[in-house]
Amino acid sequence: MARKIAFVNYKGGVGKTSLIVNLAACLAKAGQRVLLFDFDTQSNASIWLLRLERWNKINNTDVGAVFSIFSPGTVRIKDIIIKDVVEGKNGEKLLPGLDLVPTTFNLVDLESEYEGDARKPPYLLFNEQLREVEDNYDFILFDCPPNILRASQCGIFSASEIYVPSNPDALSLIGFTLLVEKLQKFQQLSASFRLALMGPPAAVQGIIFNSIKTGVDIEVPKMRMQLRMNQYKAQRRVASTAKLFETQVRDATIVRRAVALGLPVVLVGQETDETDNVLNDYRRLAREIVKHGELL
Numbered sequence: 642m643a644r645k646i647a648f649v650n651y652k653g654g655v656g657k658t659s660l661i662v663n664l665a666a667c668l669a670k671a672g673q674r675v676l677l678f679d680f681d682t683q684s685n686a687s688i689w690l691l692r693l694e695r696w697n698k699i700n701n702t703d704v705g706a707v708f709s710i711f712s713p714g715t716v717r718i719k720d721i722i723i724k725d726v727v728e729g730k731n732g733e734k735l736l737p738g739l740d741l742v743p744t745t746f747n748l749v750d751l752e753s754e755y756e757g758d759a760r761k762p763p764y765l766l767f768n769e770q771l772r773e774v775e776d777n778y779d780f781i782l783f784d785c786p787p788n789i790l791r792a793s794q795c796g797i798f799s800a801s802e803i804y805v806p807s808n809p810d811a812l813s814l815i816g817f818t819l820l821v822e823k824l825q826k827f828q829q830l831s832a833s834f835r836l837a838l839m840g841p842p843a844a845v846q847g848i849i850f851n852s853i854k855t856g857v858d859i860e861v862p863k864m865r866m867q868l869r870m871n872q873y874k875a876q877r878r879v880a881s882t883a884k885l886f887e888t889q890v891r892d893a894t895i896v897r898r899a900v901a902l903g904l905p906v907v908l909v910g911q912e913t914d915e916t917d918n919v920l921n922d923y924r925r926l927a928r929e930i931v932k933h934g935e936l937l
Contacts, residue, residue: 652813
């Protein structure tokens with residue numbers, strides 16, 4: 642059974658997309674079958690992995706993006722999965738095992754112009770279609786925007802785990818606090834739609850410090866985040882197994898270069914010390930997430 646994981650924080654700008662893209666790539670490189678859903682209307686993960694030319698074809702035609710599954714009688718998730726999404730300039734498959742369901746800017750219409758059946762909210766429709774493909778994967782990852790509106794709800798409702806990418810600052814702590822409050826309300830709202838086979842609603846399983854700049858002391862932010870996590874664990878508002886992850890991902894210019902190349906860091910050929918450092922961070926994070934699953 643696939644582990645279904647949503648990545649979300651109410652604070653934007655925490656490097657969530659770089660974290661999830663490179664985590665997905667490391668899992669695939671290690672032999673896992675990974676499906677990444679891009680639910681962020683900025684489309685950063687989709688543009689990164691498809692490169693602009695391939696993404697533009699989807700954006701200009703509205704064919705093949707995740708929003709299309711919410712129009713009755715059109716396509717289903719299984720029809721729009723881009724297999725082995727990372728390609729070289731000649732179309733060669735560079736990272737077998739990493740698949741993508743892309744998004745485009747029109748996903749914002751899900752928030753304002755959705756006219757589906759009121760008895761079947763978008764997250765329920767999405768979940769029904771996801772069950773048609775989930776057995777094909779070891780990991781299904783949801784890149785969610787910094788809110789719990791309709792697009793995020795699709796990932797959160799279907800997820801079995803939630804991880805919170807954060808920066809070592811006060812705003813990330815506020816974002817985590819807001820997330821837990823909004824998450825609890827959504828879980829209550831959607832409880833009547835859950836099926837027994839889905840298991841309990843997803844809870845926060847961990848906080849991952851990301852994009853840490855050289856020389857920044859993160860001990861005080863870590864302590865504050867741990868205190869908040871302990872409070873929520875005592876209140877049973879996060880998972881009993883929730884933790885601050887030991888792996889901390891450093892900031893690195895090679896990540897921005899990887900975006901420009903349309904490749905995850907694991908496939909960027911230039912082996913500098915910086916590349917090795919941040920790549921090892923992503924690899925350690927992938928191993929820690931796999932290991933954390935053994936506790937669930």
